[in-house]
Amino acid sequence: MRRAFATALVLAMSGCYQTPASDGISGDKIVTIQVPDSDTIQADGATIINLALVVAPGTAVSTPISVEVSSGALSASADPTSTDARKLTLKNLGTGTLPFKMRVGNVPGSVLLTANVGGYLATQVIHLAASPVKTLSLEASRLSIPADGQTGVDLTARLFADTGSHQVSLGARIRFDVCCLDAAGDGVACGLADPLVVPSIGQLASGQTIQVRGVTNRILSGTDVSPSIPIILVAQVDDPNAPSVHCATPDPEVPRAELTLVLQPVTP
Numbered sequence: 001m002r003r004a005f006a007t008a009l010v011l012a013m014s015g016c017y018q019t020p021a022s023d024g025i026s027g028d029k030i031v032t033i034q035v036p037d038s039d040t041i042q043a044d045g046a047t048i049i050n051l052a053l054v055v056a057p058g059t060a061v062s063t064p065i066s067v068e069v070s071s072g073a074l075s076a077s078a079d080p081t082s083t084d085a086r087k088l089t090l091k092n093l094g095t096g097t098l099p100f101k102m103r104v105g106n107v108p109g110s111v112l113l114t115a116n117v118g119g120y121l122a123t124q125v126i127h128l129a130a131s132p133v134k135t136l137s138l139e140a141s142r143l144s145i146p147a148d149g150q151t152g153v154d155l156t157a158r159l160f161a162d163t164g165s166h167q168v169s170l171g172a173r174i175r176f177d178v179c180c181l182d183a184a185g186d187g188v189a190c191g192l193a194d195p196l197v198v199p200s201i202g203q204l205a206s207g208q209t210i211q212v213r214g215v216t217n218r219i220l221s222g223t224d225v226s227p228s229i230p231i232i233l234v235a236q237v238d239d240p241n242a243p244s245v246h247c248a249t250p251d252p253e254v255p256r257a258e259l260t261l262v263l264q265p266v267t268p
């Protein structure tokens with residue numbers, strides 16, 4: 001009588017397996033998840049990865065086979081942020097190799113793939129690097145603000161990975177700052193008190209925009225005070241090699257956006 005085995009051999013380098021309590025499948029079962037070298041794959045929400053599940057010859061075509069992913073989508077056309085496309089059922093055609101595609105999400109880090117072949121579970125991990133900010137833009141809810149110490153302005157930094165459909169990874173950090181103008185009209189640090197107070201750091205939590213709110217300091221009008229005071233709002237990628245915003249000499253290697261606002265001093 002042919003002996004039924006209750007063990008599974010997983011040939012994925014970083015994989016593991018779980019033996020089902022009752023397999024109902026005769027013979028040794030070999031389960032391998034084939035993944036590409038992931039050192040250069042970025043979590044950009046657009047990249048398509050070609051993957052494959054390999055099952056042992058002789059596996060019955062009726063054996064249920066499925067794959068799940070912890071993030072992303074197991075479809076080239078699905079929304080990678082939706083949980084609906086994180087599980088895929090595959091049909092065993094007897095060839096031993098079952099190819100499938102995965103569209104990465106925009107969350108960097110480890111992605112866990114789990115394959116289930118008749119109850120035998122194989123896992124594999126794909127490591128995704130962060131997709132960086134290549135360019136950004138800066139918008140404001142208003143461009144002229146009374147400097148009364150109470151009025152605020154909503155600032156929106158829009159982040160772009162490239163000119164295509166690729167996205168910036170979640171967790172990207174943007175530094176916000178305010179620059180003043182000197183007599184020659186050049187940007188300079190404002191000194192002890194910024195005329196507009198904004199959060200120094202914003203972090204991408206969803207979508208591709210970061211929103212912060214700034215509030216004016218109180219500036220009183222007078223004979224020696226201009227009736228309108230232009231300031232420059234700056235948003236730039238938070239780079240450890242450029243820990244602060246330079247008003248006069250920005251680093252050309254660090255993505256940055258600027259926007260001019262006008263503050264209006266108030267009557268004492």
